[in-house]
Amino acid sequence: MPAPLTTSHWIPDDSGSPLRPDVTVGSALRQVAAEVPDRIALVEGVPDPEARRRWTYAELLHDAERCAAALLTRFSPGEHIGVWAHNLPEWVVLEYGAALAGLTLVTVNPSFQPAEVAYVLGQSKSVGVFIVPEVRGNPLAAHIETIRGDLPELREVLRLDQLTELSAAAPLDQPLPTVGPNDP
Numbered sequence: 001m002p003a004p005l006t007t008s009h010w011i012p013d014d015s016g017s018p019l020r021p022d023v024t025v026g027s028a029l030r031q032v033a034a035e036v037p038d039r040i041a042l043v044e045g046v047p048d049p050e051a052r053r054r055w056t057y058a059e060l061l062h063d064a065e066r067c068a069a070a071l072l073t074r075f076s077p078g079e080h081i082g083v084w085a086h087n088l089p090e091w092v093v094l095e096y097g098a099a100l101a102g103l104t105l106v107t108v109n110p111s112f113q114p115a116e117v118a119y120v121l122g123q124s125k126s127v128g129v130f131i132v133p134e135v136r137g138n139p140l141a142a143h144i145e146t147i148r149g150d151l152p153e154l155r156e157v158l159r160l161d162q163l164t165e166l167s168a169a170a171p172l173d174q175p176l177p178t179v180g181p182n183d184p
Contacts (some may be wrong), residue, residue, distance in 0.1 A: 005116055009129055009137075012096075015031045018129045021181060022155065022180075022181060024099060024179050024181050025095070025096065025099035026064075026096065026099040026100040026179055027179075029057070029061055029064060029096050029099075029100075030061060031062065032050060032057050032102065033057040033058050033060070033061035034178075035083075036148045037056060037057055037058035038056050038057075038058065038059055038066060038084065039056060039057055040054055040055070040056060041055050041056060041057040041060045042054065042055040042060055042089055042092055044060060044088075044089045045087065047156065051132060053089060054140045055089070057058055057091075060092070060093070061096075061100070063093045063097075063164075063167065064093055064096035064100055065176065066075060066097075066167035066170055066172070067093050067095070067096070067097025067098075067100075067101075067163060067167045067170075067171035068096075068097040068100035068101040068165070068176050069097070069101075069171060069172055069174065069176065069178060070097070070163075070166045070169065070170035071085065071097055071101045072099060072166045072170075072174070072176070072177075073170060073171070074099070074155075074156060075127060077101060077102030077103065077129045077177045077179070077183070078102060078103075078104075078183065079103055079104070079128075080105075080106050080107070080125055080126045080127065080161050081098060081103055081104070081105060081106065081126055081127065081128040081129065081130070082105075082106040082107070082108050082124065082126040082128070082129035082130070083095075083105060083106070083107055083108065083118070083130045083131075083160065084108040084110060084112070084117060084129055084130070084131045084132075084140055085110055085130065085131060085132040085140070085160050086110045086135045086136075087104070087130065087136065088132070088160060090161065090163045090164070091160065093163060093167075094160065094163060097140050097167075099110050100176050100178065100179065101176065101177065101179075102177045102179045104124075104184065106120065106121070106124040106126050108120050108121070108129070110132075110135040110136075110138060110140065111135070111136075113143065114137075114143045114146050114147045115147075117144070117147060118147040118150050118151060120134055121147075121151055121154060122150070122151055122153075125153050126135060126151075126153065126154060127154060127155050127156070128156040128157070128158060129144065129154065129156075129157055129158070130158050130159070130160040130163065131144055131157060131158070131159065131160060131162050132159070132161060133159070140153070143158055
């Protein structure tokens with residue numbers, strides 16, 4: 001059995017790995033968007049190929065920065081927000097937006113039932129959660145209302161399918177925070 005990891009920081013090795021300890025999720029997106037802005041970064045996974053939305057790295061960065069600005073009107077850097085949904089392009093935008101805003105994104109399995117969701121959101125001290133109304137018959141919107149009173153730190157429940165509208169209304173005159181790899 002391997003020994004447990006006793007440190008939580010990056011340890012350089014001789015493998016030539018391109019990993020760097022000073023890179024964050026947000027800075028990685030910015031770097032790739034600067035290097036290959038027109039390359040496809042994200043394709044929506046829907047059955048009809050003609051209906052698939054696509055984002056280049058430049059478009060993904062733009063949407064993520066708008067999302068970050070919107071998130072910062074509701075949350076402060078260092079806070080935790082949840083996402084309780086299935087795989088959607090908006091989730092990817094939210095993930096990058098949270099990273100650029102200095103927020104920690106807490107993922108919640110869409111098959112979880114109310115007690116499990118309450119545990120995850122409570123333990124993580126999430127102050128907000130993005131949801132979809134339902135996933136495969138699991139009524140997430142109804143469930144969140146049944147547990148909301150048990151989550152005193154949860155200030156906001158937002159719909160993931162409204163992320164584009166929230167982002168479009170965000171003010172762009174405030175710079176995004178500088179986020180480092182050791183930030184909470």
